[in-house]
Every structure is written in C-alpha cells, then in structure tokens.
Amino acid sequence: MNLIIMGAPGAGKGTQAEIIAARENIPAISTGQILRDAMAAGTELGKTAKGYVENGDLVPDEIVIGIVRDYLKSDACANGFILDGFPRSIAQAEALEKMGVVIDAVLSIDVSDDRIVARMSGRRVCKCGASYHIDYKPSKVEGICDKCSSELYIRADDKAETVITRLHNYHAQTEPLLAFYNERGKLIRVEGQEEVEDTTRLVREALAKVGGR
Ligand code: AMP
Numbered sequence: 523m524n525l526i527i528m529g530a531p532g533a534g535k536g537t538q539a540e541i542i543a544a545r546e547n548i549p550a551i552s553t554g555q556i557l558r559d560a561m562a563a564g565t566e567l568g569k570t571a572k573g574y575v576e577n578g579d580l581v582p583d584e585i586v587i588g589i590v591r592d593y594l595k596s597d598a599c600a601n602g603f604i605l606d607g608f609p610r611s612i613a614q615a616e617a618l619e620k621m622g623v624v625i626d627a628v629l630s631i632d633v634s635d636d637r638i639v640a641r642m643s644g645r646r647v648c649k650c651g652a653s654y655h656i657d658y659k660p661s662k663v664e665g666i667c668d669k670c671s672s673e674l675y676i677r678a679d680d681k682a683e684t685v686i687t688r689l690h691n692y693h694a695q696t697e698p699l700l701a702f703y704n705e706r707g708k709l710i711r712v713e714g715q716e717e718v719e720d721t722t723r724l725v726r727e728a729l730a731k732v733g734g735r
Pocket of ligand 1: 529531552553554555557574575576578579580581582583586606607608609610613679688
C-alpha cells in the first residue's frame with residue numbers, strides 16, 4: 523500500500539503512521555523527522571532547515587522533494603510506504619505525481635485548531651523519533667523513552683507561538699491538498715479522537731475499505 527498521511531501539526535499523524543507501518547509491514551517516512559535528525563547531526567541539510575523548522579515555516583519545496591525522491595527510489599519502498607508529513611503543498615503533490623508515484627490513499631486525520639493547541643503543550647519526544655503525550659500517550663516512566671531509555675524533551679517548534687504559525691501554514695499551504703486528492707478520488711478523512719486507540723480503530727476501519735489489513 524502506498525499511503526499519504528495528512529493532518530495539522532499534532533493531529534497524531536506520526537503516531538498513526540507508526541502503527542500502520544507495523545501492521546502493513548511497510549516503512550513510514552517522516553520528512554519532519556529526517557529534517558530533525560539532520561539538524562541534530564549538524565549536516566548541510568540540517569543547517570539549511572533549522573531556521574524554517576524552528577520558526578514553524580515550511581522548508582523550501584525543492585529540498586523536501588529531493589529527500590522524498592531519493593527515499594522512494596530505495597529498496598525499502600518496494601512493497602509500499604507511508605509518507606508522513608509529505609506532501610505539504612500543491613507543488614510537492616505535483617512533484618510526486620511527476621515522479622510517477624501511484625498513491626492508493628490519502629488519509630487525513632482531522633482535529634480542530636483549539637484541540638491542537640491544547641494538545642501540543644503535552645507532547646514529549648525522543649531523539650530516536652518516538653513521540654508521547656503526557657495525558658494521551660504517556661511513556662511508562664515519566665520523562666524517559668520506552669524504546670531507548672533516553673530523556674524526553676519538548677520539540678523547539680512545539681512552543682505556543684510556533685504552533686500558531688504552523689497551524690496558519692497548515693491551513694494556507696497544506697489544507698488545499700484535501701481538495702486536490704478528493705478530486706482524484708483518493709481522500710479518506712478520519713476524525714482524530716482523544717484516545718490514540720480510538721483513532722487507530724477508525725483509521726483501520728477506513729483503510730480496510732481500500733485494501734488495508
Ligand atoms: P512534522 O514533524 O511533520 O510536524 O514537521 C516538522 C517541521 O519540518 C515542519 O513544521 C516543517 O518546518 C518541516 N517539514 C516537514 N515536512 C515538510 C514538508 N513536506 N515540506 C516542508 N517542510 C516540512
């Protein structure tokens with residue numbers, strides 16, 4: 523299955539991408555995580571991306587398109603893939619079409635802005651890419667990652683002011699993709715729930731209609 527997951531920042535797309543990836547046995551690629559890894563490693567890509575990511579702005583299209591193009595060519599994607607956080611603009615979606623990539627479904631996880639702002643303050647992440655929420659998806663030991671035992675931290679771009687910018691950019695640049703994929707008959711919308719398991723169930727039911735397990 524070739525799947526795109528969309529949603530406002532904090533809607534739970536990363537969490538659902540991980541769950542679907544495990545169930546379908548396909549890789550999930552998060553452009554946000556690739557950029558954060560590059561920033562932590564201090565590579566050229568990381569240095570270029572840092573200002574945009576920390577301000578809550580989109581990294582220029584040609585940079586993320588290049589990352590995704592390389593990734594989709596790799597053997598890891600031979601049996602399918604999940605794109606988490608890409609495309610985020612019409613230009614990126616058009617670039618994906620030009621690559622000749624066939625997408626089976628585009629899953630949008632819908633959460634209202636008010637709930638997003640309330641949720642983001644509770645998000646905690648790990649350098650290994652794992653993501654938690656102090657109320658909805660707590661780690662077993664407070665402040666420590668279940669997967670690698672590293673200390674959890676608050677993402678620099680989860681500050682309240684930056685979340686507002688990210689939401690604004692989502693509505694202005696990313697939301698038009700809902701109509702783009704709806705016109706192509708690919709769009710599936712699921713209402714994001716407070717409890718992760720409830721969203722997982724709705725996502726699974728929705729994907730079963732397009733061949734998901
Ligand atoms: P995410 O982890 O998906 O919330 O992404 C974190 C940040 O990385 C975003 O706020 C953007 O600054 C950047 N980013 C991730 N994916 C993209 C993309 N497809 N296009 C442009 N910027 C992106």
